Each structure stands twice: as structure tokens, then as C-alpha cells.
Amino acid sequence: xxxxxxxxxxxxxxxxxxxxxxxxxxxxxxxxxxxxxxxxxxxxxxxxxxxxxxxxxxxxxxxxxxxxxxxxxxxxxxxxxxxxxxxxxxxxxxxxxxxxxxxxxxxxxxxxxxxxxxxxxxxxxxxxxxxxxxxxxxxxxxxxxxxxxxxxxxxxxxxxxxxxxxxxxxxxxxxxxxxxxxxxxxxxxxxxxxxxxxxxxxxxxxxxxxxxxxxxxxxxxxxxxxxxxxxxxxxxxxxxxxxxxxxxxxxxxxxxxxxxxxxxxxxxxxxxxxxxxxxxxxxxxxxxxxxxxxxxxxxxxxxxxxxxxxxxxxxx
Numbered sequence: 001x002x003x004x005x006x007x008x009x010x011x012x013x014x015x016x017x018x019x020x021x022x023x024x025x026x027x028x029x030x031x032x033x034x035x036x037x038x039x040x041x042x043x044x045x046x047x048x049x050x051x052x053x054x055x056x057x058x059x060x061x062x063x064x065x066x067x068x069x070x071x072x073x074x075x076x077x078x079x080x081x082x083x084x085x086x087x088x089x090x091x092x093x094x095x096x097x098x099x100x101x102x103x104x105x106x107x108x109x110x111x112x113x114x115x116x117x118x119x120x121x122x123x124x125x126x127x128x129x130x131x132x133x134x135x136x137x138x139x140x141x142x143x144x145x146x147x148x149x150x151x152x153x154x155x156x157x158x159x160x161x162x163x164x165x166x167x168x169x170x171x172x173x174x175x176x177x178x179x180x181x182x183x184x185x186x187x188x189x190x191x192x193x194x195x196x197x198x199x200x201x202x203x204x205x206x207x208x209x210x211x212x213x214x215x216x217x218x219x220x221x222x223x224x225x226x227x228x229x230x231x232x233x234x235x236x237x238x239x240x241x242x243x244x245x246x247x248x249x250x251x252x253x254x255x256x257x258x259x260x261x262x263x264x265x266x267x268x269x270x271x272x273x274x275x276x277x278x279x280x281x282x283x284x285x286x287x288x289x290x291x292x293x294x295x296x297x298x299x300x301x302x303x304x305x306x307x308x309x310x311x312x313x314x315x316x
Contacts, residue, residue: 004038004058004104006030012042014101015056015108019094022047031055033205033290036072036221038104041111053111054094058104059221069105072221077107078149079223082197086140088133089216112216114208116291118242122212127247129214131254133207134235137217138228138259140197153226154195157272161187172279175308179278182316183271190268192227194261200224202231203238205291228261233269234276240307241281241300242293267315274308 016025028041038058045051059069083090097106120126170176200222208216239248281304282297
């Protein structure tokens with residue numbers, strides 16, 4: 001992860017002036033983790049001494065030309081607005097850097113007290129809350145204007161069908177090409193006609209909890225529209241990579257029970273989720289460790305390999 005520099009005193013002064021000419025702002029600490037955005041905790045203090053916490057998010061040049069930082073910021077802020085209006089617990093947009101105070105594209109959102117929560121005492125309740133949160137996300141209305149901003153995962157999948165051969169990252173992993181071939185096969189038989197609002201990376205690491213209650217869904221950089229099975233598969237796979245097979249199965253069952261969806265296209269999106277970290281899932285480890293997860297490269301690779309080999313055996 002390439003982080004942006006710590007904000008300077010001058011930058012924070014300009015930011016605070018934008019909010020209210022009499023406000024002041026100071027850097028508190030940096031949130032570790034995350035693969036595409038630098039997040040810093042700020043304290044905003046008013047002229048009468050009332051303080052509040054907020055989060056400065058900066059999207060840097062780690063995004064490629066097809067997904068520029070400005071587009072990512074616009075997508076995340078639009079998703080936060082739509083999800084919040086629909087009752088999904090999310091941070092609120094406070095400020096957008098329209099004056100170029102920061103070198104990177106920057107926004108400020110409200111701070112929600114909480115942290116990612118792993119290995120709960122009551123795993124059934126934890127899974128139910130995750131499933132309810134995802135079901136709520138999928139009920140967010142998608143307007144024409146919102147659709148134009150979000151990623152279109154169905155179109156992305158159609159583009160994948162046009163690929164004549166796997167790219168280099170598939171070649172670098174022994175299971176890469178078999179997964180590429182399996183995804184093409186599954187795309188022909190598991191096309192979904194349902195399109196919903198998607199988070200696209202909703203797993204426990206992108207949720208905040210307080211007193212064992214889910215209080216926010218965060219990190220909406222990849223928000224999109226498409227098949228609801230995409231979100232379900234991505235979350236379930238993340239649980240499996242961490243070795244929590246039973247919890248992954250319980251999560252899928254809970255989501256099905258809540259929504260009544262059969263998730264017939266789950267094999268396609270499970271394989272697509274397996275492809276996401278290629279060529280090596282260990283590149284995600286710094287983010288996981290920053291969240292307090294005690295993970296080792298060999299274990300994570302072995303878990304990913306087990307899930308991939310089972311998918312290839314079951315659906316090829």
C-alpha cells in the first residue's frame with residue numbers, strides 16, 4: 001500500500017477554513033490498512049471549542065488510467081449518499097477538496113466510532129448482522145444518475161467474455177489459467193438478469209462494530225451495480241481465506257433466508273472472487289494484519305488454493 005504524506009499544518013488550516021472560517025483542524029492518527037485509499041483521523045474544532053472527529057480520505061495515483069482517482073472519489077461519495085438515504089449505516093460526506101489543497105483527490109467524511117470485529121463470541125449473531133447489512137445494501141434504489149457513476153459489473157463480465165486469452169497475472173499462478181477457463185464456462189450458463197446496488201467488497205474488514213453491534217459499512221470505492229451473488233461470493237470467500245469455512249456457509253445460508261434469493265450464479269462469482277487477488281493473495285496480508293488479524297502467508301495461500309481447487313473440481 002502506498003500512503004499519501006501526512007497532511008501538513010498549512011493544508012489542515014486551509015481545509016478547516018473551507019469548512020468554517022473560524023474552525024481549526026489537526027491530524028490525530030493514520031488508519032492502517034486499505035489497498036487503495038489513505039485515511040487519516042482529524043479533529044475539527046470550532047471557534048467556541050466544540051470538537052468533532054472526521055476522516056480525511058485521499059485517493060492517489062495507485063489507481064490506473066481506466067479508474068482515475070477523481071472517478072473513485074465521485075463513486076464513493078455518491079454511494080455513501082445513496083446508501084445513507086436508504087437507511088444503511090454509513091459515514092456522511094462533509095467536504096470535498098474542490099480547491100486543490102491536497103495533491104491527491106480528497107474528501108472528508110464523518111467519523112463513526114467502531115472497529116472491524118473478527119472472531120466474535122456469538123458467531124451466529126455476527127453472521128446474521130453481516131447478512132442483514134448486505135441485504136440492506138442490495139435494497140438501495142439505483143437512480144439513472146447513480147447508475148452512470150457506479151461500476152457496472154455485468155458489463156465488466158461481458159468484457160471478460162471478449163478476452164481471447166488470459167493475461168500475465170493468470171500465468172503467474174498454477175491455478176490461474178484453469179480459473180480463467182472455468183470463469184468463461186460459467187459465464188455461459190450462470191448469467192443473472194437481476195441488477196442491484198452493490199458494495200463490491202463487503203466483508204468484516206469493511207464494517208465497523210461497537211459493543212458487538214454493526215454500526216457502519218465503510219470503504220465504498222468499488223460500489224457498483226450487478227448481480228447480488230457477487231457481494232455474497234466475495235464476502236464468503238474472504239471468510240474462507242481466513243480459514244472460516246463454516247462461517248462462510250452460514251453467511252450464505254443467512255443471506256438466502258433473509259432475501260429469498262436462490263443465488264444460482266454463486267459459482268460464477270465465487271470463481272471471479274478467487275481471481276481477484278491473482279497472482280498472489282499474500283499481497284493482501286498487510287491490510288489484514290493492520291486490522292489485527294494474525295495471518296501468515298503460507299496459511300492464506302493454502303486456504304486460497306483449497307477453495308480454488310474445490311471450485312475447479314466441482315464446476316469444471
